[in-house]
Amino acid sequence: MNSFLSTSTSSSIALGFSGNGSGRPLVKPVFFEIHCPVKEYQTKPFANIQNYSYTKEENEELSDTIWHVKLTLCDDDNDLNRIESIDYLKSEIDHRLDISFLAKLFIDINELDKAKDLYNLIVKDLPSDHCDRVSIKTNIGTIHFGNGQYCDALKYCRQALKINRLLMPKDFITLSMILNNIGHAYNKLGNYLESIEYHKKALQIQKKFLIKNNLGYATTCKHLGVVYDCLSKHKLALTYLEQAKKILEKYLPEIHPHIGDTFNNIGEIYLSNNRSNEARINLEKSLEIRLESLPTDHPILSVSYSNLGYAHDRLGNSQKALEYHNKSLNICLKSMSKNHPDLATTYNNIAQCYNELDNFTSALFFS
Template structure:
């Protein structure tokens, strides 16, 4: 079949060159049925480029093409597309021929284009409820976007491996077809382990196989492959810097944040001696260091590195490069963690704007940004918006990931948190349990996000006044955090505060006060902590002192909480409203005593 297709392409090119009286300007038409999701991609891509991956049959007969476009019947899952394709043969080298008398259906006036013809997507307008017209324009030979696209493909495909099967696997990987890529790479790795073990080609194939394993959530095997490749690399060369980045990303996905940071900094150390400090690799590494500091509970350190990454990449990348989607997302998260929610939303929306325009609608980076927007809107108690963002993120991840992938569990936790906020505790627990089932199924790995799920379940039981069950889940949470985090991590402090609330609800004021003091020791000495967690700890501690009839100290702690709340929450936020009511109560008690 491949030989036939190549021969047909050559014949079209040959006849096109010999077609002396071909028209300079030509409009042809094509009717086609597409799915709703494919049509959405087409609309998002307006102004960009569209490639047809097969030979393209069109007609100069408008009416015939309309019949094909309007043949979707009553199936609501499909949309009819009427393509109007405008060709300027003086400016474009896209080969096409008129089949004329060669076609069995002469009345169709068929014009046949060769494979992979590329057009610009022009105007799109609706003809009727189920039929749309899309204007396509032939690209000129020196089209800047085509040049940039060709250069991008050249830069992002490995030239050092000339095996056709490897190139095919790499294309599958770039397109997001990871199962197909992994199947080919595994066969190549098996062959090379016999005939060329530890050769450069073998190492490259193992590296790509590790990337495929990582994307699919098989972190243990990905880590093993990266470490195997690194064993046979010169630790001072630039390629080993990239391997340390991949090792860092894999440890990051396994919640081994300190180890991830060590690998990123090792990569940075190598890059500083082997490449330009204004290089894309250098900028990426700085960005990953910033992302890791976010997970280590150090948002201000994260901002420092991410800002440096943005400064470097702005000098060398176009403003809409997908990497800016990541960096803006990290800046959004850093601002969310410090309680600057308007700025967080601003950065998240910048990231989303880039990702929606230049990534496929089911890309995982898009899901990540939607997820983060959902989290910040839930914090601001915009519950309907939060749920909408989380459901969109879940829909994307469900299409691209296996049913037990840890990223799906993150979505379940975040959706459960929204239901918890709206006091729908049964639904919240059902989503939390889905997440727990996924994390516990990965028995060879301990996920920090499992601690988050346990923490949230503990919160639900606390809201339901079941303090013993609540404390049980908080202790399970703390056990994982003590394994995965440093003792002075802000997340550990948050768990201490939650445990204190459970003890307070049980009338155990002394135990609650002890836990809150441990939390404050962590939060007050951390320069990164000046957000909701610190404010919540002050608020809870004020309640403890209130129960102990120490009203002046209760008032002092309440005002410390209020100062932070006023800087991060709107006046109508429930935390501010309830705290103001509590402060009024304390003032009343002071008057009466």
């Protein structure tokens, strides 16, 4: 925004100006909430003009009909990582300002219901032989991943694969991505050998037709690392994940969520290998990146807190472990359905912590 904004410190006044959209059905009202950490900056890039305002009571934040956008003020000198991430996001958005990209953005910030509504809107008028059905099926599968519905995720990924082979047989980038997603679904369902098969198919395509060491290749390496960790092949798993991290750090901003994911995966391998302190270091780095780049109630943060709980439990600090598992639970309750498998796991982790602290009443309550 390269212009002056008229704002208010009163949320009710701001909402009054935004309106409820009833007078303009094709336009969506947007309510902006701007966080200004002024203590971090030498100068204030805003001024209170209440005494000069025509309407002094304005003191120049929601409803279902208004979009709520939260912004954080950035400074060129103090927020280099954030600015680098913003520039990367801008490059991703260029030439993709359509409703499908908005739906994908909703997936990234865990607004899964909104994403699904948009995809249903798109697909309603889409011809059955339209190539966009491939990405829509793939992304609906991603929504089911987020909801812990792995069988449904696999179903939509297989549908995407069928359409891709029919309509876009030479689109190897999309093909490798779909194969990766199918492999990921099999991993979540505990079918590790099938998972490896699909990930290696994706890897072969990427090596043969695509530029090696690109982001898709890194994603495949990361997924293979996770599966091999599940099979207790920790050394091989770590090799794949370190390779993925090296590529991601080359092409992505320092605080990109994908890099945070990789640090988390490496931490999980160290946990599996009983190297708890190394696990803690990588998991703390992952949490730091995720807190910088994701909404505070994003479900992936519950994984970070949960894993740090495991690490501190292994290090003999049950009280600290309990604190992390409780943080994980708070996010799960906000962002997941009541029947999500991760929620049951979190309750069990808390019960184990209470049991180790000899608080058997609380342990029984969470069991």
